[in-house]
């Protein structure tokens with residue numbers, strides 16, 4: 001998961017509270033919660049084991065193999081990898097509809113071949129140590145506890161490790177899941193454990209569009225060919241126009257970032273190529289479209305202005321814009337049964353939820369109208385998406401209890417849908 005945003009408090013309603021209270025005292029649920037408690041150290045060991053495995057190319061094949069083996073050992077059925085590389089396993093319920101519980105296999109460090117993790121008491125440090133190794137450890141142990149305690153489920157519980165959640169992975173694992181594996185009407189709810197704060201629920205998916213802009217020109221010598229159009233100058237003019245044209249970040253609903261700039265051969269060479277990669281995000285699809293349009297217009301104007309300056313022919317500079325990421329906007333109604341069940345389950349452990357917006361695997365089901373939520377994984381995380389990432393797992397227990405209770409509330413007979 002990525003990005004912060006303002007959040008709103010959520011209060012549990014009396015009916016959901018009562019239902020969670022009843023479920024908590026069911027002997028098999030009590031047994032499942034006890035198993036989680038006994039395995040606290042094992043869960044941290046597993047988080048560390050996942051975090052040490054590199055995740056090249058947003059596929060994380062080694063992590064996928066480990067997850068597959070653990071879900072098999074935990075006694076889940078139909079354990080398999082799908083065509084995208086997701087790992088899927090089922091804890092069968094009485095009917096054919098499903099509650100999906102997921103975490104992502106990949107990290108924002110697809111280039112790291114070796115990952116060092118340091119552990120000191122309940123604190124773990126290292127890139128990707130929590131995001132989303134903590135989620136993977138949690139889905140394994142929640143499913144395993146439900147299976148071993150033989151908690152009766154009405155709907156299937158489907159455990160999923162997704163590929164391609166981060167960055168240019170572009171949610172391709174979860175997109176495939178809903179294109180090829182699960183029809184919308186089959187899914188009661190989709191939960192992804194991908195939040196590093198204990199009380200934060202992601203109920204709305206920030207949309208994003210990611211673009212690679214490339215400019216090509218004739219190139220030349222900086223002195224003898226001076227006056228030829230320069231792709232770096234043209235892109236710089238375009239980017240500057242874009243930044244002047246778009247609203248100030250204080251409006252809070254959108255963001256934009258020129259994240260990379262590349263090109264050129266040397267200081268005395270007019271470059272033949274230049275490119276930038278741009279990340280645009282918004283809570284609203286209209287604003288996102290408007291941002292993208294503004295970027296296109298500014299870039300075209302930048303190219304025009306460079307052509308005017310150089311008096312070059314119109315063919316001298318070639319502008320190309322490719323979409324390298326597209327995350328849909330979506331929202332799960334705060335009053336929906338899925339949100340209400342989760343809010344009540346967390347409140348039962350004194351975790352008073354706040355609803356926030358972010359970009360996670362849940363964006364895709366949300367955009368399809370499937371109730372979906374990003375939930376905490378229990379490792380309080382700092383500096384995610386950086387080499388200095390660290391987390392504290394001291395208070396993981398109540399979070400995992402609440403996740404298990406949420407799953408049971410959604411999967412049990414009389415649950416939503």
Ligand SMILES: [Zn+2]
Pocket residue numbers: 001002104131132165194
């Ligand atoms: Zn994440």
